[in-house]
Amino acid sequence: MTKINKAACVGGGVIGGAWAARFLLSGIDVNMFDPHPEAERIVGEVIANAERAYAMLTMAPLPPRGKLSFVKSIEEAVQGADWIQESVPERVDLKRGVLTQIDAAADPKALIGSSTSGILPTDLQRDMKHPERLFVAHPYNPVYLLPLAELVGGEKTSPAVLEDAKAKLATIGMKGVILKKEIEAFVGDRLLEAVWREGLWLIKDDICDTETLDDVIRYSFGMRWAQMGMFETYRIAGGEAGMRHFIAQFGPCLSWPWTKLTDVVDLDDELTDKIANQSDSQSGAYGIRELERIRDENLVGIMHALKGANGGKGWGSGKLLAEFEAHLWANAQKPEAKIGAEPIRLLDTKVNPSWVDYNGHMTEFRYNQCFADSADALLRLIGVDMDYVAAGHSYYTVEAHNQWLDEAKLGDALYVKAQVLPCDGKKLHTFMWLYRASDDALLATCEHLMLHVASKEGKVLPPLPAVKDKLQQLIDAHACLPLPANAGRVVGQRK
Numbered sequence: 001m002t003k004i005n006k007a008a009c010v011g012g013g014v015i016g017g018a019w020a021a022r023f024l025l026s027g028i029d030v031n032m033f034d035p036h037p038e039a040e041r042i043v044g045e046v047i048a049n050a051e052r053a054y055a056m057l058t059m060a061p062l063p064p065r066g067k068l069s070f071v072k073s074i075e076e077a078v079q080g081a082d083w084i085q086e087s088v089p090e091r092v093d094l095k096r097g098v099l100t101q102i103d104a105a106a107d108p109k110a111l112i113g114s115s116t117s118g119i120l121p122t123d124l125q126r127d128m129k130h131p132e133r134l135f136v137a138h139p140y141n142p143v144y145l146l147p148l149a150e151l152v153g154g155e156k157t158s159p160a161v162l163e164d165a166k167a168k169l170a171t172i173g174m175k176g177v178i179l180k181k182e183i184e185a186f187v188g189d190r191l192l193e194a195v196w197r198e199g200l201w202l203i204k205d206d207i208c209d210t211e212t213l214d215d216v217i218r219y220s221f222g223m224r225w226a227q228m229g230m231f232e233t234y235r236i237a238g239g240e241a242g243m244r245h246f247i248a249q250f251g252p253c254l255s256w257p258w259t260k261l262t263d264v265v266d267l268d269d270e271l272t273d274k275i276a277n278q279s280d281s282q283s284g285a286y287g288i289r290e291l292e293r294i295r296d297e298n299l300v301g302i303m304h305a306l307k308g309a310n311g312g313k314g315w316g317s318g319k320l321l322a323e324f325e326a327h328l329w330a331n332a333q334k335p336e337a338k339i340g341a342e343p344i345r346l347l348d349t350k351v352n353p354s355w356v357d358y359n360g361h362m363t364e365f366r367y368n369q370c371f372a373d374s375a376d377a378l379l380r381l382i383g384v385d386m387d388y389v390a391a392g393h394s395y396y397t398v399e400a401h402n403q404w405l406d407e408a409k410l411g412d413a414l415y416v417k418a419q420v421l422p423c424d425g426k427k428l429h430t431f432m433w434l435y436r437a438s439d440d441a442l443l444a445t446c447e448h449l450m451l452h453v454a455s456k457e458g459k460v461l462p463p464l465p466a467v468k469d470k471l472q473q474l475i476d477a478h479a480c481l482p483l484p485a486n487a488g489r490v491v492g493q494r495k
Ligand SMILES: NC(=O)C1=CN([C@@H]2O[C@H](COP(=O)(O)OP(=O)(O)OC[C@H]3O[C@@H](n4cnc5c(N)ncnc54)[C@H](O)[C@@H]3O)[C@@H](O)[C@H]2O)C=CC1
Pocket: 010, 011, 012, 013, 014, 015, 016, 033, 034, 035, 036, 039, 086, 087, 088, 089, 090, 098, 115, 116, 117, 118, 138, 139, 140, 141
């Protein structure tokens, strides 16, 4: 499958930093060029928020995080990159100059996406030697969570490049939509600008304040738009007669004076002060990073809800999330563990902010998650991968016994080791230890019993020969290890 091997981000502000986060969390190395003296701090804060969001977003195994390198020039940034994302300020002269510099230094086959919110790609590619690989990849803030990128080609863009970009975006959990023609501000910002224009008039004319306006959106059509767009929503609003009836009923209103859309509001000092002051009263109690974290939690919740929608088949961005997770599982790395006469290291992870509970340490079920992820890693090691599962075979957990022995705190690096206990046939019996990496303190243990199943028939059956052989190698290798002291322990048993 086509994928991005190495990315370059030119510009690391709100959008460039978040593109970098999405690439890195998808396991892609990123070179970042941004002359801002505080670029490293700013990008670092965006990545921290993104990591926190991904820890909530998915339990699927993310690849090891890519490496981020801050470099001193555009030429250095694009070296070895096959996807270059330009996210410098919205000025056509600046963007054209930066893109021309990128074009001159990059591999001629590397794709170049511009994050512009509205400038025509034809205007951006004017001075490029290889303009066929330049396109607009217009994302939405926060890029690491919102999956859409509008893909817009200019007069010289190759249609194949747009298709390639779309396929590559899918591997980082994004939905690329290719527009049929270029147009200023594309589709999303045309719509947003229309709403924004009206909003500015409603504030200027004292119809409502910013908080009331936002409430009108978030308690009503904003909720609808997250799951069905405008046309699907209005189809339903037409009742049983659907869209035709909706148009017949509400179409004539378009000619009534319900909008000030074509008038440009004067954003003079008075209106700017009014909006900024109302916004301070509405949201000033929170810092921007705090608001970002609240926004991210809400977006994750919406995507989770949509993942389970439509009878579990998923809907909209939730269906896309499910597809991304399937991709992550299919590409999950097998642990590099060597099979030998020692417990096998299966998992390295870190306590994320969302894992910490009101006691100030890692909450109970996240210990279970560490053990469950380790069990999955063990399964991959013996050949129970997505192809095996798709063919109708798997292992299901039937019993587990945990002991919680010590606390894990925010940011602690953790690792899990496992020993396979004597077992045969359909059984896979393991004992696992969860350690804190900094001092190798033992934090928890888990004794785990899984059974091999033919999932379509719903029957417990022995594994297929290749898996059976690999498992037997592990069982034989661990046979010389002493039985863990707490193996077979029952709840409440004294030492
Ligand atoms: N902020 C938003 O909500 C969205 C912005 N965009 C687009 O993304 C692009 C970037 O916007 P933001 O990230 O919001 O702006 P920003 O102001 O947060 O970041 C721009 C960054 O570019 C850097 N920069 C300036 N000149 C540079 C150069 N020659 N080489 C490398 N870096 C340079 C600046 O130091 C700054 O860090 C714009 O085209 C904008 O229209 C797209 C979607 C949403």
